[in-house]
Amino acid sequence: MATKKTTAKKGELRIRMYRVGFGDFFLMTVPTDDGPQHILIDCGVTKGKAKKGEHAKGDIGTIKAAVAHMAEETGKKLALIIVTHRHEDHIIGFSRAAEIFNDFKVGAVWMSIWETEYDPDEKKEKKKSLASEFQEELTALALGMQSRLALAGKDDPETDEILAMLRNATGIDDADLAATGGTPSAKKGTGGGSNAASLTFLKTGLNLEPEYYAKGDKPKIPKVLKDAGLTAEILGPPPTDAVDFMKLMDLKKQTGQFLGEAEDANSQTFDPFGTSWHAEAREYPAAAFREFERESKKSPEAAMEATIQAAQPSLLFTAAKILDDFLNNQSLVVLFTFAGKKLLFAGDAQGGNWEYWMYGGTPEKAPSADNIEKDSAAILSRLDFYKVGHHGSTNATPVTAVATMGGDFASMCSTQDGAFGSVDNQSEVPRGPLLDALGKKSKIVRSDHFAITLAGSETPAIEGAPKKLPTPKRGRFERGPIYIDYFP
């Protein structure tokens, strides 16, 4: 496969963002005496929400080609793989392109503490860790919700959004679930691979034991990278906590009503009293509807009825969002330092993850801490590179962090417009105001802003994309056939 190599000077650090759609696939190359050494940070994509019959925008179908390109670039040798968390858009590539990854030689794997299989304090007995029980419950819950919704076959924007989030959590295609009545047959995602298969590969398929980290842990940097001068600090996630487990159990109980035992997934309603009790609005005095006369003088009853019908809260949506946040907050957040450059990779960390390392605690522990901890402020105010969290969603880069960030750095945002959220309810990903705010502090490149020219994977840039790459204050961006490079 012909590849156009970017003009890397000898001894240059390089960060490469592959364009896969809505997902992260980053390759950091560190110059060493043994030649360039590569660190792979996530490899995944998810298709996002899609109306029935429409094409989902998130997956542009290029991940396999990107993996193949990366394989050639690295000679199938990686010093380190970092897997920030187990969402499909960060790990599916490992199983979707299994035939390529199977041949890889890898020096080390770093994963979030939440991926720990066994209790580290009970090595003899091999007791299951709290974390792994949590992950099982979470995945089972997500699968349960996803099956139910897939079977229900509802067609509305909210259901599409929920299904997209759940699909990301399970890595299983809901069409598959719907076709098999709720039990995924091949347990695969659309396009191949599955989260479970990717995790199995990463944990057992590389002939090495991954390292599981939380904030405060000292990471074991592969010797070849350490000798070259690379250091790493683990900023997140917060250590595992039984409180999180309790929260998940509570969520499970609450969503139980949606996963119920009813045969017919569509009819939760039932007549509690029988037809002899049915009545009309006119059997009530006019005063019963007086509250709605301000809404509609002509027909206050209709206004009231409409309000009640719409009043039932969208608990399922919120439950799916919470599940999504649980997983995002498990993200491994790594700050690399090389030759004095600070490079922050934040995975999909949301508020809770950031708060822990920025403030030294969450609001209940440090409710009025207005000062970001000195160390954290020092990191943020003098950045060289920032991998934009969660594909540019609002809550993945807290406003306070943006305000503190400085250093005229460069940012890269791997995303695909239209895959999640909507402008109408100000939830679109990537979020306009966030990118504007980041844009004041850094030069940002979005993956969907440049066209892929690699033969067989041609994909245009999205509408309205700028024609040229920005020029960062330090270093440079360069365009490749299926990626953008940043040389700090």
Next chain:
Amino acid sequence: MKIDNPVTRPLKAYAFDPSAGRLLGNEMSMAVRFQELDPGPVVRDRWARNAIAIVDYDGANKRYYKPVDLDDRGILLRGGLNPSEADPYFHQQMVYAVITNTIQHFEEALGRRIHWRRGLREGDMEAAGREDIWTLNIYPHAFVGQNAFYSPNAHGILFGYFRAGSKDVGRNLPGQPVFTCLSHDVVVHETTHAIVDGIRAFFTEQTNLDVPAFHEAFADLAALFQHFTYQEVLMDTMEKTGGRLYQYQLRPDAEMTGYDDYSTATGQQKKEPLLSAQISARNPLIELAQQFGEATGMNRALRSALGTKPNSDAIEKITEPHARGSILVAAVFDAYFAIYLKRTADLWRIFRAGGGSANPVDIPRPLALRLCDEARGLARLFFRLCVRALDYSAPVDITFGSYLRSIVTADFDLHPEDEMGIRDAIMQSFRLRGIMPEGAGFFSDDSIRWPRAPESLPKVVGLDFGDPNGLTWGQKGKAAEVLRTYVNKNSELLGFSAGVPVLVPSFHPVFRINADGSLRTDMVVEAVQTVEKDFNEAAPKFGKIKFRGGATLIISKPVVGEPGAENNESAIRYVISKNLTPEREVRQRRFGEHLGLAGMSERSRFQINFSMLHGGI
């Protein structure tokens, strides 16, 4: 010759919920304030500010159910319909009775009539007017779901109904319909949210972590203290716990003897109940919504009064509103039981001196009655205290720490001597759960109380306090003018920030009886100022927050003979403030960020969404 209406109307309801069956006292009769009613029932008096209307509209099935006429002779003569799960007339009756009863308790405690939510008069006045709730609508079967919630948007309270699960459903039948409107606790809880929303307009704005937790705690407290007014249940529990009301388990009707059951396999003696009478029940007084909890597979009640033990660091870890609220509930109940034990110590001494044992299994009925009187009286007192503390709270940004100070101040105002040691008990039980008095200098009674307003503060001249029936429209208009002028003229003296107008969203006279039996009249006034700020100055596109500061003024009506009485000059006794300080601003911003509210601009995003809160999600 016209016969006067009665003062009360007898109506029946479940003291707990249908699953408690006919357990002593579960099917209770309530003497509810008499009101003229139309079928629904709907309160006929359109000018009553605390009116309710039961509108049985089912949003899931899109139909109405027949409204009950509580003036029907058949119902009147029976003293209310008998409890029945299958009869929607009874559901409507129960919901009406329990809500009216709850309103009554609050009005007694507050010393005035309550009113429902008033829209915030800032900006669009018409929209604010549409938000006003004049009559609280109650929808007993509004939707299918394991939820019930107060909805300002629907101008009322919606109750869900659902089918119990197939497993672990306690005393419910698998798959049976369960109606949240038949849970006394749930009805009181939701009504409390609506009442608080009427008292403190800004309390639903999520400015800090304690706000949603406070709402949940306060509503749970109202429901729990209500339990102690049910005489039969109180007596039964008193007897089955040997006077130890704080115990979770009740002594069963029949003891296990040890000869009940043997395991043959291991030859070990196993103690398992043979009879249902040997199964010990949970103490209903200190548990909430047992049927709901069991029907949703929790295998226990929804929450309990003593969920958080002393010496707990839960306050630093727990953020979920119900769990966090439980900390406050446990703190209040810990103090309640401490005083109960102190007050009943003499009774126990007399009992033991008469030959009674130190840890009795059975207690004589006269002793049980006296203990019940004490328990009930104290519950009334504590409930009153918790409710009055709202009047002693700043209008915005409630926290557990400031609520503690409000409780202590409210108690001091009524019982300066604290003969019962209530304030000390409260301070201790709060401290043991990590709830610190916000801004207090020392951990002592006089330091924790809100300080009295400085004597140098100018008096309010010409304020009309009205009478216990409330202010007329004319009186209200004049009083509003006097108060608005006063707070703006003296805004800096009152601690407000210069250059920002001060609004007076509410004021009401309060009539209370002093410890010496004399009547005292106060005016409780909310004064609030608001500034709109960027969520983050560096990033104006992230939307704005409304940052509010406010003060509750407690103004005393001058007593004839006192200085100032001739000229109608009223002294301000308390100015309880949360000013526009940088610390509060940071805390509100951080919390907003924690909730993920940055980047959106519509105002309602900062409001508590009770439907989500009660969905447990």
